Amino acid sequence: MKLTKTLLATTALTVAAGTAVTAQDMADSMTLVSWGGAYQASQVKAYAEPYLAANPGVTITWDESSAEAVAKLRAMNEAGNVTWDLVDAVASDSMRLCDEGLAMELDHDEVLAAAPDGTSASDDFGDLLVSDCFVPQIVYSTTFGYRTDLVPEGVEPPSSICDVFDLAKYPGKRALQKRPIDNLEWALYCDGVAKDDIYPTLGTDAGVNQALAKLGTIKDQVVWWSAGAETPQLLADGEVFMGSTYNGRLFSAIAEQNQPIAMMWDMQSFDLDGWIVPAGLPADRKARVMDFLKFATDTQRLADQAAYISYGPARDSSASLVGKHADLGIDMAPHMPTDPANAGNVHIYDYEWWADNRDDLNAKFQAWLAQ
Amino acid sequence: MSDTTHTGPVLAADGTPLKRSLRRALRAQKLRALALIAPLLIFVLLTFIAPIADMLFRSVENQIVGRTLPMTVEELRDWDGEGTPADSVYRALYFDLFLAAEGKEHTKLGSRLNYEESGISSMFRTTGRDVDNIGKVYQKAIEKVNPAFGEGAFWYDMMSGGQGAEGNGTLLSNQIGRLEGLESKTFTGDIGFVPGAEIYKILPNATRAYTAFAAFTVFMDEDVVAEEDPWEAVYPALLLDLREPATTAALAGYQGPGAQELRDLAAQADTLPPVDLKAALVESNEDWLRTEYWEVIKTYSPPYTTGYFLNAIDMEKTTDGIALRADDERIYGILFKRTMFMSMVITFSCIALGYPVAWIMSNLPARSANLLMILVLLPFWTSLLVRTSAWKIMLQQQGVINDVLVWLGLVADESRLVMINNQFGTIVAMTHILLPFMILPMYSVMQTIPQTYLRAAKSLGANNWTAFWRVYFPQSVPGIGAGSILVFILAIGYYITPEIVGGTTGTFISNRIAYHISTSLNWGLGAALGSILLAVVMVLYYAYDKIVGIDNVKLG
Numbered sequence: 023m024k025l026t027k028t029l030l031a032t033t034a035l036t037v038a039a040g041t042a043v044t045a046q047d048m049a050d051s052m053t054l055v056s057w058g059g060a061y062q063a064s065q066v067k068a069y070a071e072p073y074l075a076a077n078p079g080v081t082i083t084w085d086e087s088s089a090e091a092v093a094k095l096r097a098m099n100e101a102g103n104v105t106w107d108l109v110d111a112v113a114s115d116s117m118r119l120c121d122e123g124l125a126m127e128l129d130h131d132e133v134l135a136a137a138p139d140g141t142s143a144s145d146d147f148g149d150l151l152v153s154d155c156f157v158p159q160i161v162y163s164t165t166f167g168y169r170t171d172l173v174p175e176g177v178e179p180p181s182s183i184c185d186v187f188d189l190a191k192y193p194g195k196r197a198l199q200k201r202p203i204d205n206l207e208w209a210l211y212c213d214g215v216a217k218d219d220i221y222p223t224l225g226t227d228a229g230v231n232q233a234l235a236k237l238g239t240i241k242d243q244v245v246w247w248s249a250g251a252e253t254p255q256l257l258a259d260g261e262v263f264m265g266s267t268y269n270g271r272l273f274s275a276i277a278e279q280n281q282p283i284a285m286m287w288d289m290q291s292f293d294l295d296g297w298i299v300p301a302g303l304p305a306d307r308k309a310r311v312m313d314f315l316k317f318a319t320d321t322q323r324l325a326d327q328a329a330y331i332s333y334g335p336a337r338d339s340s341a342s343l344v345g346k347h348a349d350l351g352i353d354m355a356p357h358m359p360t361d362p363a364n365a366g367n368v369h370i371y372d373y374e375w376w377a378d379n380r381d382d383l384n385a386k387f388q389a390w391l392a393q
Numbered sequence: 394m395s396d397t398t399h400t401g402p403v404l405a406a407d408g409t410p411l412k413r414s415l416r417r418a419l420r421a422q423k424l425r426a427l428a429l430i431a432p433l434l435i436f437v438l439l440t441f442i443a444p445i446a447d448m449l450f451r452s453v454e455n456q457i458v459g460r461t462l463p464m465t466v467e468e469l470r471d472w473d474g475e476g477t478p479a480d481s482v483y484r485a486l487y488f489d490l491f492l493a494a495e496g497k498e499h500t501k502l503g504s505r506l507n508y509e510e511s512g513i514s515s516m517f518r519t520t521g522r523d524v525d526n527i528g529k530v531y532q533k534a535i536e537k538v539n540p541a542f543g544e545g546a547f548w549y550d551m552m553s554g555g556q557g558a559e560g561n562g563t564l565l566s567n568q569i570g571r572l573e574g575l576e577s578k579t580f581t582g583d584i585g586f587v588p589g590a591e592i593y594k595i596l597p598n599a600t601r602a603y604t605a606f607a608a609f610t611v612f613m614d615e616d617v618v619a620e621e622d623p624w625e626a627v628y629p630a631l632l633l634d635l636r637e638p639a640t641t642a643a644l645a646g647y648q649g650p651g652a653q654e655l656r657d658l659a660a661q662a663d664t665l666p667p668v669d670l671k672a673a674l675v676e677s678n679e680d681w682l683r684t685e686y687w688e689v690i691k692t693y694s695p696p697y698t699t700g701y702f703l704n705a706i707d708m709e710k711t712t713d714g715i716a717l718r719a720d721d722e723r724i725y726g727i728l729f730k731r732t733m734f735m736s737m738v739i740t741f742s743c744i745a746l747g748y749p750v751a752w753i754m755s756n757l758p759a760r761s762a763n764l765l766m767i768l769v770l771l772p773f774w775t776s777l778l779v780r781t782s783a784w785k786i787m788l789q790q791q792g793v794i795n796d797v798l799v800w801l802g803l804v805a806d807e808s809r810l811v812m813i814n815n816q817f818g819t820i821v822a823m824t825h826i827l828l829p830f831m832i833l834p835m836y837s838v839m840q841t842i843p844q845t846y847l848r849a850a851k852s853l854g855a856n857n858w859t860a861f862w863r864v865y866f867p868q869s870v871p872g873i874g875a876g877s878i879l880v881f882i883l884a885i886g887y888y889i890t891p892e893i894v895g896g897t898t899g900t901f902i903s904n905r906i907a908y909h910i911s912t913s914l915n916w917g918l919g920a921a922l923g924s925i926l927l928a929v930v931m932v933l934y935y936a937y938d939k940i941v942g943i944d945n946v947k948l949g
Contacts, residue, residue, distance in 0.1 A: 093911040118914065121500035121518065195790075200897075231721075245814055246897060260791045374515055381913055382511035388905070389724040391897040392731075 048310035051081040052107040058086035059251075060274055064330035065110070065159075067348070069318035072326075076317075080310070091115065095124045095300055104300045107311040113294040116156040117377055125155035125298040133312055135320040137339035146321070146337045150294055152373050157319050158296035158336035160327065163359035163368070164204055165290035167257055167272040167283045168192075168264035183289035184212040186264060187240055197253045197265025200246035202387035203376055204266070204291045207369055209236035211289060221375050230383065234390050246391070257283050269359050273332035277350060277357070287364040291371050294336065334360035449927075452920035455698040458690065460574035461502040462489040466694040474691070474712045477682050483671035484633070486681075487524065488598075491626040492605055494521040496613060498575050508915050509700065509709075510689045516680040523677040527670070528625025531632050534665045539654055548627070549619040551651030552603045554589020558649065561590040561600075568604040572612060584611040586618040595643045596655075598630035629670060635662045688712045701921035725922065728902040733929070735820060735901070736884035742824040743831035743880050744873060751835035751872070756844070766836075773829040781890045784822040788813040788894070814896025822894050827883055831876035838872030874941050882930055902926060 054070070056062040062084060070082050087094055088110045098104045111119065119125035128134075130151055134143035144151060150158040166186065172194060173179050185192055186208065198205055207220050213236040215223050223229035237244075245262055247253055253267035254275040269290070275281045297319070299311055317323065324335035325343035332354060335341065344355050355361055402410040459466050464485035472478040493499040503517030536543040554560070565587055573580055586607040593600040606627060607618040614621075634640055641659050644652065674681045692710050693700060700710050707723040708715055717723075750769065754762045772780060787793045790809045798804040812818055842865060850860035888903040895901070902922060909919035937943070 090911050092914060096914060118504070121504050121514070122914070123497045123501060127497075248892065259789065261789055377518075378507065378513075378515045379511045381508050381915070384908075384913065385722050385724060389722055389727075392724055392727050392900075 047306050048313060049304075049306040050079055050310070051083065052307065052310055052314065053083045053085055053105060054108045054110070055085045055087050055091055055106050056110040057088045060331055061270065061333075062086065064327050065318075067330050068327035069314075069323055072323070073314055073317050092118055092122075092124075095119060096122060099124050099301070104302060106300055107303065107307055108315065109298050109300060110159075110295065111156075111298050113152050113156060113158070113296070114373055114376060114380075116296065116298045117153045117373055119298055120153045120155035121377075124301055126301045126303070127154040128157065128299065130157070133316060135316050137321050137337065139339065141339065146339050148338060150336050152294065155298050156294075156296050157298070157315060158294045159319065159324060160295050160333035161292055161336055161360055162295060162333045163269045163287075163290040163292050164199070164266055165269050165272070165359070166264050166266050166286040166288075167253065167275070168286055169194075169257055169260065169262075169282055170284050171282045172260065172263050179284065180264065180286050181288060183208050183286075185286075187212045187236065189240060189243060192263060194263025195243050195245055195261065196240060197245045197247050197256050197262045197267070199266060200248050200391070202383045203371065203380070204369070205237060206230070206233040206383070206387075207291070207371070208289060209233040211369070212236060217369075221372050224383075225375075225379070230386060234386075238390075254281070254283075257281065269357075270332050273357050277332075277347075277352065285364075287359070288367050289369045290359055290364070291369045292359065293371060295333075296336065328354050328358065332357040332359075334358040448916075448920045449924050450920075451917050452701050452924050453697045453699070454917070455693060455700070456574075456696045457502055457505050458694045459696050460577075461493045461498055462486065462690070462694075463571055463574070465489050465690070469687070469691050469694065472687070472691060474684070474688060476684060478687055480669075480671050483674055483681070487527065487670040487674060488602060488605075488626055488630065490517075490520060491524045491528070491624075492571070492609065493575060494524050495609060495624065496572075496575055504914070506686075506689055506693065508704075508913075508918065509693060510685060512680060513686055513689065516678050516686065520674060520677045520681070525625050527673040527677070528628055530666060530673075531628035531668065532625050535628050535631065535658065538658055538661055538665070541651075541654055542628075542631075542658070543622060545618075545620055545622040547651065547654075548603060548623045549586070551649070551655070552588055552592060552600055552607075553586055554592050555650040559590040560587030561593045562587065564588050564593055564601065564604055565608075568601065569608045569612075571605065572608050576613070580608070580612045584608055584618065586611075589649065591647070591649060595640060595647060596631065596634040598633045599627055602627040602630035629668050631658075632662070632665060632668045635659045636668065701917040702925070704918050705921040705925055725902070725905070728900070728905060729925070729929075731816075732885055732901045732903070732926075735816060735823075735899070736881050738820055739823050739827060739884045740831075740877050740881045742820065743828055744877065746824065747828055747831035747835055747876065748869075748873070751832050751839050754832075754836050755839035755842075769829055769832050772825070777826065777889060778893075780826055781822055781893050784818070784825065785813060785894060788818055788821065813894055814899070816895075816899040818894040818896070819891050819899035822890050823884060823887060826890060827880045830879045830883060834875035834879065835869065835872035838875070839869050842868045870941075874937075878934070878937065881933070885926065885930060 054065075056065055066084070070084075074080060074082065085106065091109050091111050092115050095104070095106065095109065098106070109119075109125075116125060120127065130144045130147065131142045134147075134157065136142055137146045147158055150161070152158075166180075166183070168180055170179065174192065177191060180186075180192055186196055206224060210220050210223055210229065210233045211217065213232060215229075215232075224233065245256060245265070247256070247265070247267070250268045250271050253262070253265035254271050256262045256265055258275060258279075258281050264286070269285070272283065272285055276283050276285070297315060299308070299315065303311065319337075321337055321339045322343065324337050325340040325345075327333070328335055328340075328344045329346065329348045335344065341360070344358065346352060347354055356363065359365065402412065405411045405414040407414075462485075465482060468482045468485045469478060472482065490499055493502065499517045499521040500514070503514040503521075506517075507514035532543070541547045565584075569580055569584070584607055586604075588600050588604045588607075603623055606621075606624050610616045610618050610621050635655075635658060644656050644659055647655070671681075680686060688711070692712060698710075703710055703715060705725055707718045707726050709718050750765070754765045754769075757765065785792075789795070790811065790813075792813075794812065795804065795809040799806050799809065804810060812821070846864050846868075847860050850864040851857075855863065885901075886903055887901060888907055891899055891901045892904050892907075895904070903926075906919050906922045906926075909915045909922070934943075
């Protein structure tokens with residue numbers, strides 16, 4: 023028995039020494055997964071290009087699979103061959119990946135850079151660290167845009183979320199996302215439920231029926247979307263009068279494509295997007311990706327990203343560094359969902375609550391849609 | 394000439410019976426033929442049959458509950474479904490959950506059970522965070538009495554029974570097996586620890602908890618057992634053992650390592666906090682008192698379940714048996730019926746539109762027929778997404794068709810037609826997309842029907858209609874059959890077109906399957922829905938074979 027112990031101890035030592043050596047050796051390529059489009063382009067410009075300039079010899083491959091990241095990571099994990107090194111995911115997906123053991127748990131203060139004034143990473147990100155596996159990058163919001171030229175004459179433009187439900191005042195179709203999240207909360211809010219009571223109400227069958235009944239008042243006039251690009255398109259074609267989508271999509275339709283669209287920020291629903299590291303990476307790849315992660319989520323890099331897309335940086339310390347749009351030269355701060363002028367009345371979406379109730383409410387929502 | 398009186402078997406030139414020699418020659422040929430198709434066979438097996446079989450298996454597989462909570466499931470067997478389970482269930486749950494939380498497997502189980510009942514996922518997640526702290530209370534109390542109980546080496550000696558003591562191999566392999574089940578891996582090799590047989594008799598809970606710790610330390614953390622301080626779960630386990638009245642008596646005669654310390658601790662056991670793991674779990678999350686949640690755990694504890702299939706047909710398992718889901722949660726029945734109905738409408742539209750085209754093509758001179766053929770194939774070569782999006786532009790309210798109708802004055806500007814995001818849009822777009830699959834088989838069958846038959850019919854006195862209906866049409870039925878099978882089976886599994894143009898009333902069952910595979914991660918339910926779809930297609934194929942006869946289907 024003693025011999026075994028010694029043998030085991032030696033093996034353990036060799037293993038430990040082995041990992042220590044390879045940790046110095048970082049892999050020289052990595053695969054990053056993101057959403058494609060303007061958002062991924064902003065990441066390339068703000069994170070990847072400066073990182074590659076500082077680390078010549080490293081190659082980065084981009085994969086535009088974030089929309090199916092959860093399912094693909096699970097399949098890769100079951101096959102025992104995870105080819106991704108860093109995955110961009112929304113907060114709710116990152117919680118699920120963490121729950122499924124597919125994402126690595128991180129000690130945020132250890133792996134992330136502190137703010138320039140020395141504030142620790144966990145304080146700098148604050149409440150946005152919604153999961154142990156998640157490193158937030160941006161705060162985005164799902165909010166409404168409307169056609170300025172389709173506002174009825176003599177009526178002031180819509181300014182409240184409840185105008186979405188007011189077909190008499192603002193006739194025309196609405197585009198809403200084909201999922202219960204946000205829609206049910208907005209419906210309850212406009213049906214007179216106080217903001218703090220929204221989730222307790224939704225937790226009851228009566229509350230769900232109340233929300234669906236309120237949505238039912240506009241059901242005939244709703245075009246349901248599943249990809250974020252659909253609403254700007256529907257607005258541009260004049261198919262809908264107003265519609266919800268991610269604020270960055272509306273920004274690019276308004277500021278970059280000069281469409282007759284305006285934002286309506288009331289009760290915008292904040293959400294987060296960030297990185298997760300897949301569980302079980304080999305030591306060299308993990309070392310490389312951790313190095314990149316630390317670089318790409320520091321205060322300056324997060325602020326830089328805001329020059330390319332109108333999403334708010336997730337760090338407190340980045341907010342003051344947000345400047346002008348890289349091509350258009352307009353001030354970006356007023357277009358951020360977190361700007362005080364826009365964030366007067368916001369809806370904070372409860373991740374934990376939805377993680378519990380998503381399956382059930384989705385079934386009810388889909389059954390309601392199909393009726 | 395040969396000897397005709399010979400009556401034995403016919404022999405080949407080398408003297409072996411001709412029959413055997415022939416068989417050998419044929420076998421070689423068969424093997425060669427098999428070798429030729431082997432690449433395709435292996436390819437199909439590996440990339441098609443095996444994944445489908447694996448997916449179908451998931452529709453009944455449910456081992457996660459029994460593997461994550463083995464002791465709890467065992468204890469729960471005696472629960473009658475009334476109120477809350479006995480304290481022993483909560484005790485088993487604590488130790489199961491502790492190991493699962495160390496391996497980060499408890500949240501997987503939470504997600505799995507959350508498919509059946511909302512709220513279970515957070516119950517597992519929050520309690521998984523607290524299991525360490527629950528054990529720490531007892532650890533601190535015991536270490537306060539005797540700090541030796543905080544040392545890894547002391548525990549190692551005590552639990553192994555010292556050098557040369559008789560070990561309990563069954564307990565060890567049980568605990569390794571439990572870890573293997575939890576992690577779905579196989580572990581081999583010596584862990585450098587064998588629990589002592591004698592100490593296990595005296596302190597069963599503590600020895601079991603420590604053995605689990607030992608296996609986890611070696612296989613998961615890759616550390617050495619003797620050097621590691623035990624984890625928190627062994628302390629409540631030890632206290633549970635010491636509280637047993639028989640333990641004091643058994644300890645009195647015990648001579649192994651740590652005997653004196655254990656006797657001292659047992660003497661003071663009453664001053665230590667009571668081990669109420671039920672209260673501790675409930676304090677962590679009071680949902681552990683909810684009867685519905687325990688019912689779900691009990692209902693889904695067997696390794697295989699019909700639950701996914703029941704969900705897929707809008708039913709659910711309850712402790713009282715199988716019941717139909719509430720009205721507002723029934724969706725799959727509607728979707729299956731809608732998928733069938735719309736696929737049939739699409740198939741008939743394809744026949745109606747495709748038949749004249751195939752007829753014209755087969756009756757035109759080769760040159761013009763080829764031009765028409767290119768027109769048929771051109772959309773076929775265009776990306777599916779492009780064609781679907783094009784229909785969106787055509788059909789939407791501010792789209793091409795509505796604009797033309799308004800310009801012509803056929804439709805008022807305020808009442809433009811709604812032709813997209815509903816069943817109509819899906820049927821139009823899918824008919825267009827699937828039309829080549831109907832025209833091509835029809836065309837190749839019609840090409841083989843000689844023109845002279847029609848002329849002969851007419852010269853025998855048939856009018857145009859009779860000649861077509863009695864002579865031409867029956868001969869073209871095999872083409873219709875082949876086209877219909879192709880179009881119907883393709884339509885029934887269509888996903889992307891209904892997703893884009895289907896709105897809420899034009900989506901198919903495949904859209905829900907995609908949702909469960911990629912968004913909700915409920916692969917079991919997705920697999921069950923897929924299996925049902927596969928079965929439906931096979932039944933329809935069988936019915937088709939019985940009615941039309943599959944031999945009558947020709948692709949050319």
